[in-house]
Amino acid sequence: MALLEINNVSRHYRKGDEIIHALRDVNLSIERGEFLSIVGPSGSGKSTLLNIIGCLDAPTAGEIIYNKQPLRKLSDDALADYRKNHIAFIFQSYNLIPVLSVRENVELPLVIEKKWTKKEMHDKAMAVIDAVELSAMSNRLPRELSGGQEQRVAIARALVKSPLVVLADEPTANLDSQTAEHVISIMQRLNREQNTTFIFSTHDPMMQHYALRTVTLHDGGIASDIRKAG
Amino acid sequence: MRHRRRTFFSALTIASGMLLFITMDSMLAGMDRGAIDNMIALTSAALRIRTPEYAAEQDALPLDYGHKNVAEITSFLKNRPQVKGVAPRTRFIGQLSVEGDLKPVVGTVIDPAADSTVFSLVESIEGTYFTADNGHEIILGKKLADNIGVAVGGWITLYAQTRYEAHNADDFRVVGLLNTSDPVLNSSGVFMSYAAADTFLDLGGIVTDIMVGLHPRVNLHDFLRDAKTVKAEVKRQWPSLMVETCHEQEAGFFEISKTKRSFGMVYLVVLLLIAAVGIFNTVLMSVYERIRECGVLRSFGLRRGELTRLFLYEGFLTGIIGTTFGIIASLCSNLLLVTRGFPLDKMAGEAMGDFPVWGVVYGQWNLGMWVTISLFSIGIATLAGLIPARKAGAMEITATLRFV
Numbered sequence: 001m002a003l004l005e006i007n008n009v010s011r012h013y014r015k016g017d018e019i020i021h022a023l024r025d026v027n028l029s030i031e032r033g034e035f036l037s038i039v040g041p042s043g044s045g046k047s048t049l050l051n052i053i054g055c056l057d058a059p060t061a062g063e064i065i066y067n068k069q070p071l072r073k074l075s076d077d078a079l080a081d082y083r084k085n086h087i088a089f090i091f092q093s094y095n096l097i098p099v100l101s102v103r104e105n106v107e108l109p110l111v112i113e114k115k116w117t118k119k120e121m122h123d124k125a126m127a128v129i130d131a132v133e134l135s136a137m138s139n140r141l142p143r144e145l146s147g148g149q150e151q152r153v154a155i156a157r158a159l160v161k162s163p164l165v166v167l168a169d170e171p172t173a174n175l176d177s178q179t180a181e182h183v184i185s186i187m188q189r190l191n192r193e194q195n196t197t198f199i200f201s202t203h204d205p206m207m208q209h210y211a212l213r214t215v216t217l218h219d220g221g222i223a224s225d226i227r228k229a230g
Numbered sequence: 231m232r233h234r235r236r237t238f239f240s241a242l243t244i245a246s247g248m249l250l251f252i253t254m255d256s257m258l259a260g261m262d263r264g265a266i267d268n269m270i271a272l273t274s275a276a277l278r279i280r281t282p283e284y285a286a287e288q289d290a291l292p293l294d295y296g297h298k299n300v301a302e303i304t305s306f307l308k309n310r311p312q313v314k315g316v317a318p319r320t321r322f323i324g325q326l327s328v329e330g331d332l333k334p335v336v337g338t339v340i341d342p343a344a345d346s347t348v349f350s351l352v353e354s355i356e357g358t359y360f361t362a363d364n365g366h367e368i369i370l371g372k373k374l375a376d377n378i379g380v381a382v383g384g385w386i387t388l389y390a391q392t393r394y395e396a397h398n399a400d401d402f403r404v405v406g407l408l409n410t411s412d413p414v415l416n417s418s419g420v421f422m423s424y425a426a427a428d429t430f431l432d433l434g435g436i437v438t439d440i441m442v443g444l445h446p447r448v449n450l451h452d453f454l455r456d457a458k459t460v461k462a463e464v465k466r467q468w469p470s471l472m473v474e475t476c477h478e479q480e481a482g483f484f485e486i487s488k489t490k491r492s493f494g495m496v497y498l499v500v501l502l503l504i505a506a507v508g509i510f511n512t513v514l515m516s517v518y519e520r521i522r523e524c525g526v527l528r529s530f531g532l533r534r535g536e537l538t539r540l541f542l543y544e545g546f547l548t549g550i551i552g553t554t555f556g557i558i559a560s561l562c563s564n565l566l567l568v569t570r571g572f573p574l575d576k577m578a579g580e581a582m583g584d585f586p587v588w589g590v591v592y593g594q595w596n597l598g599m600w601v602t603i604s605l606f607s608i609g610i611a612t613l614a615g616l617i618p619a620r621k622a623g624a625m626e627i628t629a630t631l632r633f634v
Contacts, residue, residue: 095631112532113531
């Protein structure tokens, strides 16, 4: 049984008199532990698909089924719980909270979960900060970090609560190639070690190279879905 | 609380609004209390006792209808624990003459020794109080004396009708000038002793008013309650006598004072609303600047209700901090006002007109107002977080993440 079933999902927006079809009848099945890239030209619907999978947006038609649970009929609070318990996001522009330190930013998902003591949150945060090799920067503010460091903090923040699914929107878009490769290797390692499902949208050929499955979107629909052998 | 600068400015706005409101309220209350205290100490005393016959014709200031049992009433009053002094007074109509010009006046006859147990005129005299031999001595209000061009040691001629309606005139030496905090007293006060008046007006010891002084109280309400208590006791003993408390004597002033306070309150409430707008604006800006942060929190699973509560709590905390600063600042300013006072004459000048308070006026503590303003400030700050927080919660998450 697939972890995520995306069945006949469409999403359109009204822009004045025009209707924009961001997604058209997308069907996709994603297993646990996949390292999947979604590629396509600008406007092909990559970010929209990620937002819908993460319930940041709702489809106009179709359904998302997560772990046999249809998400369409869930209440707003239930969707918030779904995001809290199963999903983590890595944003293209990092979206770190500027007044919180690195450690405090990483602790944020645990604070929202409300089931950890301060010490537990501290220890879990430091563990993932170690994993992304930023221990020395744990008390710094985001403005004191480079782009690559900020993205690593965003990865740490996403992984601190051990989510089943990580949704990353263009995670290497603002990084140089060396830093991008470092970030990808961290994601790969965590995918292997914790069986975390990574779904990321990207234009970066290097990311596409490392992905084990590539779904190509074109004009809101799936143009191809290729798995790497082995 | 990590948004320190924003929290600081919000708290500062709250504290400033509180400080302004409490200080103004203290000053207004102080002016009122000063005026009332002056009236009691200089003109109306705590109680005034008249015969019903005199009271019926009091506007004409007759020299008839005096008390028949002054000593008995005085002795009764002095036995009351609230009473600090009893003094007889009689008022008459006369005319002052200096170098031919006649000026109508209302004179007051007093027993100098007894009068100083009830009133505090002696503290405001330039020159001297009445001497032992006070047969031809007179004390005038300073402004009156200036107007007629007479100084201490100078002489004036006083014209009046005696008790038997004969016209009389006599010369009196000005021994002292009254320079009180009551502008009306300063511009129209004429005082002579019973020794002088018994001859000049053929009074024969007639006492029309028995004035009663009570021991002072910090709280005006307690003082007025004492006055009512003594009044009730006098009325029980002598039901026919007209007994008026200072509140009843100066009912007009108290009404005006109440109206003035209401207008003052309106002004202060407007000030407070302006401060509230400032608080709202600052917190609103705080939330709008953090719309994207709201999106991140929601993307990690924070519910809408939790987001709203978060901002409500932050607003509440900002209110607490601001109110604490406001209380500390108000404590300092009010302590200064209550102990050192403020120079009303220098601040208001001629604009005060005949309002019976002058010179240095002292502020008043008003705990009820402090509590009200504190709760208002905390409430406003908390509410200020609610509206924009609900707006942020209502926005689409994807829209908040794109918000700039």
